[in-house]
Amino acid sequence: MKLGANEEYGLRCLVRLGYAGEGGSLTIPEISHAEGVSPAYAAKILRILRKGGFVKAARGKEGGYMLARAPESIVIGEVMDVLGGRLFESSFCETHAGQAAICTRSVDCSVRSLWRAVQVAVDHVLSKATLRDLLQNEEEMNAWVRTIPGPSGLRLMQ
Amino acid sequence: MKLGANEEYGLRCLVRLGYAGEGGSLTIPEISHAEGVSPAYAAKILRILRKGGFVKAARGKEGGYMLARAPESIVIGEVMDVLGGRLFESSFCETHAGQAAICTRSVDCSVRSLWRAVQVAVDHVLSKATLRDLLQNEEEMNAWVRTIPGPSGLRLMQ
DNA sequence: GTTAATCTTGACTAAGAAGTACAGATTGGC
DNA sequence: GCCAATCTGTACTTCTTAGTCAAGATTAAC
Numbered sequence: 001m002k003l004g005a006n007e008e009y010g011l012r013c014l015v016r017l018g019y020a021g022e023g024g025s026l027t028i029p030e031i032s033h034a035e036g037v038s039p040a041y042a043a044k045i046l047r048i049l050r051k052g053g054f055v056k057a058a059r060g061k062e063g064g065y066m067l068a069r070a071p072e073s074i075v076i077g078e079v080m081d082v083l084g085g086r087l088f089e090s091s092f093c094e095t096h097a098g099q100a101a102i103c104t105r106s107v108d109c110s111v112r113s114l115w116r117a118v119q120v121a122v123d124h125v126l127s128k129a130t131l132r133d134l135l136q137n138e139e140e141m142n143a144w145v146r147t148i149p150g151p152s153g154l155r156l157m158q
Numbered sequence: 159m160k161l162g163a164n165e166e167y168g169l170r171c172l173v174r175l176g177y178a179g180e181g182g183s184l185t186i187p188e189i190s191h192a193e194g195v196s197p198a199y200a201a202k203i204l205r206i207l208r209k210g211g212f213v214k215a216a217r218g219k220e221g222g223y224m225l226a227r228a229p230e231s232i233v234i235g236e237v238m239d240v241l242g243g244r245l246f247e248s249s250f251c252e253t254h255a256g257q258a259a260i261c262t263r264s265v266d267c268s269v270r271s272l273w274r275a276v277q278v279a280v281d282h283v284l285s286k287a288t289l290r291d292l293l294q295n296e297e298e299m300n301a302w303v304r305t306i307p308g309p310s311g312l313r314l315m316q
Numbered sequence: 317g318t319t320a321a322t323c324t325t326g327a328c329t330a331a332g333a334a335g336t337a338c339a340g341a342t343t344g345g346c
Numbered sequence: 347g348c349c350a351a352t353c354t355g356t357a358c359t360t361c362t363t364a365g366t367c368a369a370g371a372t373t374a375a376c
Contacts, residue, residue, distance in 0.1 A: 001159070001160070001161055001162065001165060001238060001242055001243075001244075001245045001280070002159070002160060002162065002242065002243065002245065003159055003245060003246050003273065004159065004160065004363075004364090005363080005364060005365085006363085006364085007159060008269075011269050011272075012269050015268060015269055027321085027322070027323090028322080028323075029322095037365090038365070038366070040365070040366050040367070041364080041365055041366075043323075043324080044364090044365075044366090046323090047323090047324075047325085050323095057322090057323060057324090058322085058323080058372095058373085059321095059322060059323045059324080059371075059372045059373060060320095060321070060322055060323080060371095060372045060373020060374060061319090061320065061321045061322060061372090061373055061374040061375065062321080062322080062373075062374055062375085063321075063322045063323060063372085063373070063374085064322075064323085065323090076272065080159060084159055084160065085159075085160065086159075087159045087160065087161060088161050109295075110173060110292040110293070110295040111166075111169050111170050111173060111292065113295060114169075114234065114283075114287060114292060115161065117283050117287075118280055118283050118284065121279040121280060121282060121283050122159070122276055122279060122280060124279060125272075125275050125276050125279050126276065129272060129275075134268040134269065134272060135268070137267075137268040137271060162333075162334090163333080163334060163335085164333085164334085185351085185352070185353090186352080186353075187352095195335090196335070196336070198335070198336050198337070198338095199334080199335055199336075201353075201354080202334095202335080202336095204353090205353090205354075205355085208353095215352090215353060215354090216342095216343085216352085216353080217341080217342045217343060217351095217352060217353045217354080218341095218342045218343020218344060218350095218351070218352055218353080219342095219343055219344040219345070219349095219350065219351045219352060220343080220344055220345090220351080220352080221342085221343070221344090221351075221352045221353060222352075222353085223353090317376100318375105318376085319374100319375090319376085320373100320374095320375090320376105321372100321373085321374085321375100322371100322372080322373080322374100323370105323371085323372075323373100324369105324370075324371070324372095325368105325369090325370080325371095326367105326368100326369100326370105327366100327367085327368090327369105328365105328366075328367075328368100329364100329365085329366070329367095330363100330364080330365075330366090331362105331363085331364070331365090332361100332362085332363075332364090333360100333361080333362075333363090334359100334360080334361070334362085335358105335359085335360075335361090336357100336358075336359070336360090337356100337357085337358075337359095338355100338356095338357090338358100339354105339355095339356095339357105340353105340354075340355080340356105341352100341353085341354070341355095342351100342352080342353075342354095343350100343351085343352080343353100344349105344350095344351085344352100345348100345349090345350090345351105346347100346348085346349085346350105
């Protein structure tokens with residue numbers, strides 16, 4: 001059970017764009033540098049996000065990417081689906097579903113019901129979280145960091 | 159976020175062995191046929207399970223595989239770890255952890271905290287479930303199937 | 317209209333996971 | 347001892363995902 005690179009970096013790019021604020025736009029070089037991926041790869045990921053309707057692009061000079069929708073309307077689960085597909089697509093019973101037969105291959109069914117339980121647990125997190133939540137989280141984080149006295153003991157990255 | 163083939167078939171093979179009962183053993187051809195994978199692939203998976211300490215093998219004639227431990231002591235989460243690794247190994251903050259710096263790259267941290275939440279949700283399911291639970295589930299399933307009147311309308315597979 | 321900055325697209329290469337093949341080692345039964 | 351059934355290990359092929367590249371299309375600014 002692994003998280004794909006598209007999901008990891010795709011979500012980061014999206015949050016980065018959200019961080020740019022209402023109507024704020026960022027270019028591919030900016031995003032790729034901020035997230036530590038190559039411009040070519042960032043471009044590929046952003047294309048996926050654009051086709052998914054989460055971001056929109058402006059071409060030409062002064063162009064760039066920006067969010068296509070309000071952060072609170074962007075559900076992370078939907079973003080993940082676009083970036084990496086659903087967790088469990090494997091399918092034994094499903095392949096026989098059209099035959100209107102009941103599957104007595106108990107191994108299949110008991111394992112499958114476990115996958116379902118995991119899927120539900122994951123969805124419970126991802127379908128409730130919106131991009132707004134992630135941005136919020138970040139603001140709280142930043143506020144907290146500002147309360148820390150420095151600069152002696154504490155070194156801030158970047 | 160995808161389930162690996164090893165995890166899918168590995169767990170099936172394990173449940174199949176559990177189904178064989180206390181001290182019951184199955185050969186690779188038997189397991190591979192029952193689960194619909196090639197003998198070569200089943201062998202590969204079973205080797206992983208053996209190295210993980212979940213099953214043990216007897217070689218030579220009359221040989222085969224059997225559970226190495228009692229079903230109630232086999233936690234599914236541990237099996238999954240051996241078969242496919244942990245969900246989130248990606249690591250931005252982690253790479254800087256040794257530097258004792260606090261990460262203000264908020265995109266990284268907010269995304270990371272989401273992954274953590276998903277991981278916790280998944281673990282909540284997988285660390286509670288044991289092989290015994292899956293076998294139990296199967297028995298209930300079979301009992302239910304037996305209550306269905308047949309053979310006219312209902313076709314049972316396999 | 318020219319230019320430079322930008323996204324767009326499809327093809328390409330690299331890396332990893334999935335799945336196969338085969339020669340070798342072990343063991344029970346005769 | 348011999349044979350057949352079985353697991354063991356390594357190397358191999360195939361397929362998917364990750365990541366790169368280069369040529370093209372679009373646009374704002376001058």
